[in-house]
Amino acid sequence: MKKTSLSALAFTLALVMVLAGCSSKQNTIVVGSKNFTENIVLGEMVAQLIENQTDLKVERKPNLGATDITLKAITSGDIDMYLEYDGTVYSSYLKIQDPVTDPPAVFDMVNEKLQKEMKLKLTKPLGFNNTFTIAMPSEIAKANNLVTYSDLAKVSDQFVFGADPEFMNREPDGWNSLKEKYGFNFKKEITLDSGLRYKSIQANEMQVTNAFATDGQLKTFNMTVLKDDLNFFPPYNAAPIVRMETLEKYPELEGVLNQLAGLLTDADMQELNYLVDDKKETEEKVAKDFLTSKGLLK
Template structure:
C-alpha cells in the first residue's frame, strides 16, 4: 500500500512539474526552448567594427529572446559583405560610403544622399540599411608631424606634389578599392615611390618607425592621437561620407520584425569623438571589445549591467 501511494505521489510530482514548466512566462520559456530563434552577427577585422557588432548583439540579447552567435573579425569589407549575401551572417555594421562606392561602384553624395542610395541599391538584393548610428568615419590620409613640417603638408594636393619621394603604407584592401588608393591616384595624381599593404595595427608602427611616410586613417581612429599624426585635408573632397549603421538581410527582418526597433535604438547614439574614445579603450588601454561595448550601452541606459 505504501509503495502504491509513493508511486502515485511521484507520478503526480512529475506531472505537476511538467505542467508548471509549460505555464512559464512566454519570454523565459522561449529562451529556454530556443523558440526565440537565432541569428549570426559578423564584423570586419578592425576594432570599431567589432565594437559595433558586440553592441548590436548585446542589445538583441537584452531586448528579445533571439539567440545571437557572434562571428567577429571576419576580414575586410568584401569578406563581410559576401558573408551577408551568402546568409553565413545575417547582420553586421557597415558604412554608406563603402556600400555605394565599393560594393556597387556608384557615385556617392552627401550623407543623406549616400544613405538613400545605399538603401535603394541594397533593397534590390534583399538587404536593408537601418538607422545610422551617428558618426561619419570617413577615410583620410595622415603623416607624422615631422613629415608635415618638412614638406609643408596641409592638403592632399600638397602631398601629391612630393608623393614620388614617399612610401605609402595602408590596409590591404585600401590598395585595391576604387574609393581608396586607385581613386586618389586618379583625382590627385599621387604616385608614391612604393605602396605597401599591411594590417591596420601595423600601419601605425610602420609610420612611427619610419618604414612608411603616409598612411590611411579613419576619422574615429584612436591611433591618430596616440602616434601624434597630422591629418591632411581632402581638399578635392574625394572621400565620401562613411556613416555607420546596421546592415541586415531583409528575410531576417521579415522573420524577426522586432529587430528593426531594437537596432534603431542605436540611432544617433555615438559621436565621432565618443567612437574615438571607445576605440582607444581597446587599442590603447587593452580592454576587451565585448566589455567596452557592453559598458557603453549600460552607461547610455540601453541595457542593464
C-alpha cells in the first residue's frame, strides 16, 4: 500500500474515533448536585426517573460544591441540570437585593427572569420549602422559652453561634443581613464546615446554628427550629433547574421532571435526609424507594 494511502487510512480512522467519541455523548443528560445530602438525593431521584422513563443516558456529577460552583457548572454547560431553590436563584443567580414582599410570587418571577437573562429554566417545584432557619437544642430552647428569632435576640449574648462559610458570606439572605435585621449579639461567632455543625452542637461548643428546615439531623439531635417572625428569609422552593438548550434538544424531559411536582412535603424531605444521614442508607436506595412508593418507576 502506498504511503499516501496509509496516511489517508490513518486520518479516516482517527476521524471515525473522534466522531465515535462525540456520538457517545449524544442522548446523554448530565445531572449534577450540590454538596449536601438533600441535593444529592434529589439529583439521584431525577437521574433515575430520566433513565427509567426515557431512552436518554444519564451521567451523574454529584457533590460538586456550593452554589457558586453549581452555577458555573450549569452556565458553562458542564452539567445540564441540578436541583435548586427559588430563593437562592433570587439572591445568588439574579443578585436581587430587594426584600421579598410577596413570597408566593417569587417562583414565577425568578423563573421568568432566569429564562430571559440566563437561558435557564426551573421546572415545576417539588412541593417543599427548604428555607434557611436558625435551630438550637430543644432542651435549651425550652428552658429559655425561645420560640422566635426575636426571642433569641434578647438573650443571644448567652450563646455561641456557628454556621457554614456559605451562609456566613452570602447576601442578601445570609448571616450579616440576618444579624442586622434581628439585632443578634452572640457571645461568639464560629465559621465551620456544614458537616461539623451538629457535632459541635452535641459537644456544646456552640448552642445555635443555621439549618435547613428539612435537615434530617434536626430529628437526630432533637433540635428546635425557631420561627422567623420578621419574615427575613425568602421561600426556598426546590425545583430542577435546567439549561433551556437541553430542554429544546430533548423536549420530553420537562414532562418527565414535572412528574415530581408537588410530590414532596417538608416532612417527606426531612425523612429522606434522615435515612441517609442517620440510618446510613445510600442516596441511590433512598431515591429509588421513594420513586417506587409513588409509582414512578416502570
